[in-house]
Amino acid sequence: MRIIVIGKEGQVARSLAERARAHGAQAVLVGRPKLDLADPSGIEDALIETGGDVIVNAAAYTAVDQAEAAPELAEAINGIGAGVVAGTAAAMNVPLIHLSTDYVFDGTADHPYREDDPVAPLGAYGASKLLGEEAVAAEAENYAILRTAWIYSPFGKNFVKTMLRLAGDRDEIGVVADQFGSPTSALDIADGIIAVSRNLLEKPEDRNLRGLFHMAGTGFASWAEFATEIFALSARFGGPSARVRLIASADYPTPAKRPANSRLDCTKLKERHDVVLPPWRTSLEPCVKRLIEETRKEVIRGTLA
Secondary structure: OEEEEEOOOOHHHHHHHHHHHHHOOEEEEEOOOOOOOOOHHHHHHHHHHHOOOEEEEOOOOOOOOHHHOOHHHHHHHHHHHHHHHHHHHHHHOOOEEEEEEHHHOOOOOOOOEOOOOOOOOOOHHHHHHHHHHHHHHHHOOOEEEEEEOOEEOOOOOOHHHHHHHHHOOOOEEEEEOOOEEOOEEHHHHHHHHHHHHHHHHHOOOOHHHOEEEEOOOEOOEEHHHHHHHHHHHHHHOOOOOOEEEEEOHHHOOOOOOOOOEOOEOOHHHHHHHOOOOOEHHHHHHHHHHHHHHHHHHHHHHHHHO
16 A cells, blocks of 8 residues: 655654554655645646555644734645645545644533534634635545544654653643643554555445544543653653643633643544554653653764764
């Protein structure tokens, strides 16, 4: 299975590149300058030239706060560009897997969000991702939209890496305790994407495998609980640690408002694709260990240089 992955530097794209071989698949990453979602004119040619059995759109404008000042750019990449990708996938007659986000919800529900719950983005980023979902559904039929949340990995910028970096300089860190979601490993997402890809290819007529799904780590936590677990694991592996001071969202104002409830109900994905991501604590441990070991190696290399 040859998977065209849109995006080169993102957490999910890099995770797919790492995990594909273990599943007997090939991940071919394509991104800027060859393919730029902000420039629709080159998308079709780039995808056709790359060629593959499945297209995974793992690229996006993900700067949530910056999107408030640049909504047109977020819309161009996450909405218009996503629609062009979907139309190209349909023209190529290949399945499309499109990643979306918990930010399409306003976070006011008292339960984990299901796929059919009303959407109401709080900011420009969520609105642009919702536009992308709508564009994919309008341009293609053979697709799976996967909403996920709170992504972390050994790659790029994410909450786990930020907490470990801050713990190197501080004894105590204030972390929001009134927002809840499912920490989700990008490596687990990659495994799930590959499984969904195989299902789409093996059962091209099964409509139950197409449509909108939620894919997130099993279990829920607040950001503060997430940070506490990160520091406990880091200390176990000889890395930096800090005390967590519980704060409210109001104490940490940001340009974009975050949903208080980012919990996603992933039952539909389990029932139709037989895909369940591991408990978030289970996947967090090897990630923290890997990051600590990589940092230690970098220090040793710097000492020897």
